Each structure stands twice: as C-alpha cells, then as structure tokens.
C-alpha cells in the first residue's frame with residue numbers, strides 16, 4: 529500500500545488546509561436539475577439537499593453511487609485499566625476476528641447497502657497509554673495512526689464510512705469532546721457498552737482526570753487527539769481527511785467517529801464540508817457534538833453500537849437520494865405540466 533504524504537502533524541494539517549472544495553459548477557448543475565424533476569418543489573425534503581451535496585463533491589451534476597467503502601479501525605486503550613467499560617479489553621481483538629469472519633452487525637449492514645468493507649487492526653497488542661497519567665500517544669504514534677487511516681481509503685471509492693472498535697473508546701471520545709468543546713465531563717460521558725450509574729460517575733471522573741493530566745489538549749485539536757484519543761480515532765480522522773482531499777463524500781457514524789472527525793473541523797474550519805451525519809446515537813454527547821458541528825443526523829434509531837453501523841444504514845438514504853436525483857424524469861421529458 530502507498531505511503532501517506534505526511535510524516536509530521538504539521539504536514540498533515542497543511543494538507544488538510546490546502547484541500548479543494550466541492551465543484552461549484554456540478555453543484556449548481558445538480559440544483560438546476562433538481563428544480564426540473566417531476567415532483568412538487570422540495571417534496572423530497574432533505575433528499576434533495578443530499579443529492580446536490582453529493583453531486584458537488586463528486587464533480588458530477590447527475591452522479592451515481594457505485595463504490596461505497598466501509599473501513600472499521602480497531603485500537604486498544606490503556607484507560608480500560610480504570611474500569612470504564614462494561615466489557616473487558618480483549619473483546620476488541622475478538623471482535624476483529626468476528627469482523628474478519630463476517631459475523632458482526634457492520635458486516636451485514638455493509639453487505640445490505642452494497643459497500644465493500646475493510647478491517648484495519650492498529651497495534652492491538654500495544655494499547656495507548658492511560659490518558660489520566662499523561663498523553664495517550666506520542667507524536668510518532670499519532671502520525672502513524674493518521675497515516676494508517678489515510679492509506680486505508682480506496683481513492684476509487686465514491687462514498688466513505690469509517691467505523692471503530694475499541695473497548696473503552698466512549699471514554700476516550702468523551703475526554704476528546706470535552707477538550708474540543710468545553711462544558712463539563714458529565715456533558716460528554718454516556719453508558720457506552722452499558723455501564724451503570726456508578727460506572728457513569730467513574731467515567732466523568734476519569735474524563736476530568738484526563739483533562740487535568742493533559743493541559744495542552746485544550747485549544748489545540750490535533751494535540752487533543754494525541755493526548756486523549758486512540759489509534760482508531762486518529763485513523764478515522766486520517767481517513768476522513770484523505771476523503772476530503774480526494775473529494776469522496778463521507779457519512780459520519782456515532783459519537784466516537786463524529787468526535788474524531790470533529791478534531792479536523794476544529795483544526796481547519798470547513799474540513800468536514802464533505803461529511804454528513806448518518807445518525808445520532810444514544811450516547812448523549814453525540815447530539816451535542818453534531819450540534820456543535822452544525823450537522824443534523826439523517827437517522828435516529830436509538831442505536832449505540834459503533835462499528836460504522838448507523839452510517840452504513842444511512843448509505844441507503846443517500847443511495848435513495850441520488851437514485852431519485854439522477855434517475856427521475858424532468859417535467860419536459862415526461863410531458864408533465866409543471867404548474
């Protein structure tokens with residue numbers, strides 16, 4: 529696999545800053561086409577905006593979706609030693625085996641919505657450091673994880689979903705969200721795999737300790753990702769950044785994916801213009817992150833799984849939007865009076 533074109537965090541940031549925007553002519557062409565389709569204006573609601581957004585990023589006023597890619601990144605977290613998950617850390621590697629055998633929820637959803645699926649396990653035998661004791665990752669480790677995400681993206685894909693597996697990562701994401709968006713630890717913690725009230729209070733305390741142990745995380749989003757994130761969060765950020773450069777539209781998944789992605793938007797405003805929110809999960813912090821990003825979720829199904837599952841479902845919504853946009857007849861073609 530090709531190497532990533534950066535070896536420092538600053539070089540990564542510079543690539544993201546220089547990324548091209550959407551194709552305005554394609555976007556305008558799609559908007560004009562939308563106005564001629566055989567339906568009352570606006571009758572397809574957000575599907576119309578989605579199709580126009582997708583057309584702009586693909587540079588094609590009448591696009592198709594042929595090659596969606598789902599990538600599931602897995603990482604282990606030192607903070608699991610603090611008892612923040614309802615499940616033991618070994619579940620991460622066991623679930624990677626399950627992904628590779630085709631037995632997880634995301635395998636079924638990727639297949640159901642016509643996406644390829646790749647699994648990238650990131651140094652599972654070397655968990656990140658416990659962020660209550662200092663930074664989770666060194667700069668070299670952050671760059672390696674960003675690069676692993678970057679190179680995992682197939683440049684021929686026309687839609688990207690990034691998912692994650694990493695026991696303890698709702699605590700990591702909560703600490704990261706707290707560093708990015710402020711508020712109180714309690715605003716960002718949730719039950720994850722199903723911790724009880726005692727577990728929830730423990731998570732809030734661990735998040736507070738994480739911020740106290742990493743004062744440099746506040747005010748510098750990529751530093752926050754290094755200090756409080758995990759390898760799978762950084763890899764998702766790297767993949768979503770690569771997609772921005774390749775003009776591949778992205779559907780964001782749950783709390784962990786959206787928070788990892790938020791580091792990009794906080795580092796470089798506009799970095800997530802190529803991304804929509806696939807769903808809002810049951811983690812209470814997820815809706816807050818999406819609100820801060822100004823992204824309204826496509827679905828709200830009470831899911832709290834991760835793996836890319838909610839975003840994979842939303843591939844179906846986007847497929848529907850693009851199928852209508854590109855397949856429908858215009859009033860003129862169908863000989864329907866346009867009022």
Ligand SMILES: Cc1cc2ncn([C@H]3O[C@H](COP(=O)(O)O)[C@@H](O)[C@H]3O)c2cc1C
Nearest residue numbers: 613615692693694695696697698720721834
């Ligand atoms: C069997 C199993 C499959 C999963 N698939 C995703 N997650 C989800 O749960 C984890 C986050 O929750 P926490 O922070 O409470 O550990 C992540 O691995 C996430 O992807 C799973 C969790 C389990 C147990």
Ligand SMILES: O=C(O)c1cccnc1
Nearest residue numbers: 782783784809832833834
């Ligand atoms: O919102 C998520 O992505 C999520 C919630 C609970 C557990 N795993 C993931």
